[in-house]
Amino acid sequence: MADVADLAGVHTATASRALNPSTSRLVNAATARRVRTAAEQLGFTPNTTARSLRTKRSFTVGVLLPDLTNPLFPPVARGIEEVLTAHGYTALLANTDNDEAKERLRFEALRGRQVDGFIVGTARRKHPLLDDARAEGVRIVLVNRTTDAGSFPRVAGDDDAGMRAAVEHLAGLGHRGIAHLAGPQVMSTGVTRARAFREAATSAGIPVARSPVLPTDAYTVQAGAEATRELLDRHPGITAICAGNDLIALGALHELRAAGLDCPRDVSLVGFNDMLFADEFQPPLTTVHVPHHALGAESARLLLEWLEGDGGPDGPGAKTVLLPVRLVVRASTAAPAAG
Amino acid sequence: MADVADLAGVHTATASRALNPSTSRLVNAATARRVRTAAEQLGFTPNTTARSLRTKRSFTVGVLLPDLTNPLFPPVARGIEEVLTAHGYTALLANTDNDEAKERLRFEALRGRQVDGFIVGTARRKHPLLDDARAEGVRIVLVNRTTDAGSFPRVAGDDDAGMRAAVEHLAGLGHRGIAHLAGPQVMSTGVTRARAFREAATSAGIPVARSPVLPTDAYTVQAGAEATRELLDRHPGITAICAGNDLIALGALHELRAAGLDCPRDVSLVGFNDMLFADEFQPPLTTVHVPHHALGAESARLLLEWLEGDGGPDGPGAKTVLLPVRLVVRASTAAPAAG
């Protein structure tokens, strides 16, 4: 930058002012032009690191996601990245594998890198790490999952409406025995969807005995398969399954097949999320479409608003943005076999 | 850090030395302990930004990938992230969508952030952006794809061996008319696999007229479907298809179905990559498994070696690491129908 200033025949301070859009109006138009030309000529790229040191803003955001390898999260990450980069920010992505120790390590590393804020997709209902950080003034937006304390701005799909739509679809098809393979109850999505399932089943006039909820301990294919095995064993009368998410549904699909049951002829199945390739499964999965890209984009917007806006240290407060979801009916659901 | 030094009763320089593993042996053990205690007490996290400014090392690596939403890349990204973070580095991920302008923008933004090097998964055969940067001394390792100039260290799957295995599998099954739906010829993977296909078909004694190569212009489902339509039209005698990758294969699957053809009864199909859920397709896809996680990890190791090692500005030079692949036979391939 000293070189640029020299070439333009001005002081570095002037060069800095000229190059920075927000201060360039403080400098003579002709001078500014001269500086910009010089900068271009030298192929000058400002050192973001030095700027950060001075301004205490890194234009960098930490993004905590469970696992990029889970097809749910890439669209979220892209949504985040797109709005962040459009505003000159860079995302620092970290996978936590839902491992508390790993998460803490990565979180602190990102704080050491002076990120301006966090977008967190790994919230558990109890989450001291996040609570403490929030108390220290760290700016955190939650995406998808939330904590019980709920003192964070957050963006999520409308799980409640989605699960209701799923149950109503099944009930409308004539199912009178519907099980829910619930996600982990340590996560908000697990309990929200389970509660919505209970309520919807009741509304549909299905007795509790014929609408069992079996919790799993992870949103995985394997957990889904295990829960299905238990379900088949303990509730053979069931004709439909609402899975906590698509991975659990996929596990159910495998297990149904292993048990010699046809989906949807013997058992109907509804997933949740509409993740990539859910339409390629055998059979193509009926599921609740969640706009993951928009979830990411919206959470980034919320954080940006906080960082750039005048909302003060509390920013949007505990504002919740619920994005609409919709049931996508494919081939894994059908009317139950007569009798 | 001044606070830590004060609390420990030493100078900031001493505190710095004590806290930095590589210099802590320069300070009295007791003093070092005192400093560390003070740091812990104050919850001190060193400011990586300030350190970077001074040391000219950001411990940060730019990662350019086409699109995280393509199931190929998340495992690569995770592999990279895992070895990078294990060494105290952070990855800055950017999606380019194979768009040259976007790529240039993101690349320069990352350079502005003083990344120590790049891992690039978006190489085209002609790639002035990368060539110029390399000439300026930027440290870049290529993953998966390479450039024609080939002056970069790189890690890739053994495309040649993979394609040969695919063709031999099909020929072994009895196929005597095999088409290749080649990937974009502007990418190294597109030409390498196409060349390997040609050679393998020749070795298997299949005449050129019965082993057509139809290039696509993108590794996408849609491009695969279009190429398949053309194939069915122009080469109706073909009984097997080698796709340039799994997405192209998926497009072929769709198009075959649309044309009333059964896979594998009427046409056998082999993919490439063994991406997530290739085993869930209908039918489960026979494909060449590429170790994407290892590709990412290995490329990160190569870059780290360059950044930390004493290889000088040229580091590993144009070293190529080819990782072994293997054919995974599933249900999309079978012997051709008799007659």
Place this chain on the structure above:
DNA sequence: TTGAAAGCGCTAACAA
């Protein structure tokens, strides 16, 4: 409208 000067938090030569 521009220049002078200080300083962000850290590290590295040099001196003691």
Place this chain on the structure above:
DNA sequence: TTGTTAGCGCTTTCAA
């Protein structure tokens, strides 16, 4: 073994 000092590249008062 520790302290002194300077400075990384930028921004931002303050003064001119």
